[in-house]
Amino acid sequence: MSTLSKSASSSSEEDAELRRGPWTLEEDTLLIHYIASHGEGRWNLLAKCSGLRRTGKSCRLRWLNYLKPDVKRGNLTPQEQLLILELHSKWGNRWSKIAQHLPGRTDNEIKNYWRTRVQKQARHLKIDSNSRAFQDVIRCVWMPRLLQKIEGSSSTSSTTSQVSIIPQSLNHADSQQHSAAAPPPVVAQAPVQGPLSINETINNLEHNEKNSSSENCTSPSICSSESMNISQISQIPDYPTSPFQAMSNSDDYSTLLKGYYNVDNSNYEMETFNLASMSAPQGDFENPVGDCPMVESNWVDSDLADSLWNMDELWQFWKLQEGAPRLF
DNA sequence: AAGGGTATCAACCGCTCGTAT
């Protein structure tokens, strides 16, 4: 539907000429070439001078969310999903801020992921996606599952995937960048995709245009399996020291959690949120995730893993939560 | 095969913030 928007209410001819809706290949090419020779920014000027009949805003959005060479396409990796869950628990709907820590991913993409995948689960459970209850579900069900997926992929693919699962004790150098109370979480991170040349970008575009109806990811150079760069994650300035901290604004809640999970929060602070502890066998008393009333984990291999939880298991978790002495 | 429902994602909109004048 490439529409020339001729608004009846528009007073100026210029407004009437403005295009809206999906971008065409010609428009994309025009924008790419203009930016290649003039650089980014001054979007309104760009819109006027480039010959595009688009608003500056529209040009900016198209460039940042789609055309920019380092934009990564394709499904979010488990590492990226895990990071989104973690960062959202800390920052809420600060999509652009979260996106800064996922190289190549746009705020729009992360926002869409949250709304379509995460909030959907909350709706199924009939709970508020911003509630602590739901964050418990994320922490006790979703995150461990992602971690197991990460572990699984790291043990099976040694070449393309650089997912690292490093015990805190082995990650000393990295953790020294942080205060003792706030060692970094050890999560995998994707390296930034090397910038594509203009020609490569255009080639990708043309390739995408041809294949757009058949698959999500059409550019091997963009969709290549990638992992996360631990040092980047560790540099997140005010990363939560634990899921407890990330979720809780009140000491009361920490106290309740201690009681419920039979976990010493201060101990947890020392142990921190890292793959080694989170994926440890259940029963490890220093592992709050392991102490969650987690269901048996045949769900790890479920085909639902990429987007949906096993609702039966969620309900089981939910019932356990409701039977607990405290909580929400 | 057709129709309806659902999921996904690109794009738009309105608002806020920062900066220049």
Added chain:
DNA sequence: AATACGAGCGGTTGATACCCT
């Protein structure tokens, strides 16, 4: 200090692909 303007952000919408009956 006030104002204007551009850039950016988060929320929402609409098109379309996909799935199920």
